[in-house]
Amino acid sequence: MAQQERAVKTRRTIIEAAAALFGEFGYNGTSTTDILERCGVTRGALYFHFPNKLSIADAVVALQDEALGPPEREVKVQAMIALSYQYAWGLMYDPMLRGVVRLAVEQATYKKPDDLSYRGPKKAVLELLRQAERRGELLPGLELEAVAQFFVGSFTGVQVLSEASTGRQDLPERVTEMWRIILPGLVTPGILTRLRIPDLPGGTRPDGRLSA
């Protein structure tokens, strides 16, 4: 393996181990020593890639982009729906995504107020909303930026409550309820009758992880 390839692999190993630990124990509950022990990398190698724990957490948050590729659907609101279940699935079964989201929600323990963790999801949703608008799927007069922001906020809270109540076991049902309530304020009546909820992911790996 070339040196550069090995470095990329080591960096990824560190990030994955850190994400899983942040998911389990939170930012304050995880030390760099815990991360080293989990991934079997030397302290020197870790500090070669990351100056401190905060920079590892930032790299973990960036992992989120992998879960934000929307499934292909002709109706773009349907693609948003499919993406929401794909993300929910990741929260249930992918330790890395759980880590990302725990860092985001417990932001205040990790760094000063900053909406970095929510920018990726907001951008992905906004892009789908713009496509949906061009195709005439949406009700007129919506401010798409504000809708994207609301949607990401709403989903965030729904998964927080699902985690608190059932360890996220009822998350797909709660996502379905969310869509039932918000779709009439979002799409034209003609599109509403064509949408399918739930739209669960079919192509996930046997272990439920969405990313390679």
Add this chain to the structure above:
Amino acid sequence: MAQQERAVKTRRTIIEAAAALFGEFGYNGTSTTDILERCGVTRGALYFHFPNKLSIADAVVALQDEALGPPEREVKVQAMIALSYQYAWGLMYDPMLRGVVRLAVEQATYKKPDDLSYRGPKKAVLELLRQAERRGELLPGLELEAVAQFFVGSFTGVQVLSEASTGRQDLPERVTEMWRIILPGLVTPGILTRLRIPDLPGGTRPDGRLSA
């Protein structure tokens, strides 16, 4: 002051100081010593009322009920709307309510998954939804339990994002956007035209606190 009255007052002093500290530093970032220093109560008095920090946190969560008395409105969905702005106002200006909500959202750092912190809000919303349904304000076929659950989740996430982005300074605008999107899936068209958003609290104290 009678002995019992003094005990009630001391207990309240401890809870208020703890709530403000939890809001500022989180559960893990606050020690019982910090609480003692903030409220000027002796360690003996504190342990007379609370065996440990966890029991203080539980008492802080119970404070939330004070922020959940809905303003009187003839249209019950309007009362829900008014309650949401009253609660948003509390999150912006009442250090105690900020403490309650930080404990709820960072639940995983404070105790095992448990939806205790969300039961009060859910109950308050469900009661208003039931009244609204009896008055024929709601669309037919809604499952009110699920709607109440979604609403509390959605509001929770909206305020998390508002906190991350602007330290909650844009929370009223975000609550308005939430109502614009969810009302068409909730109320009859006839009621929709009668509703007023925003419905900001008028009777708050000069320091913005909602409770005495």
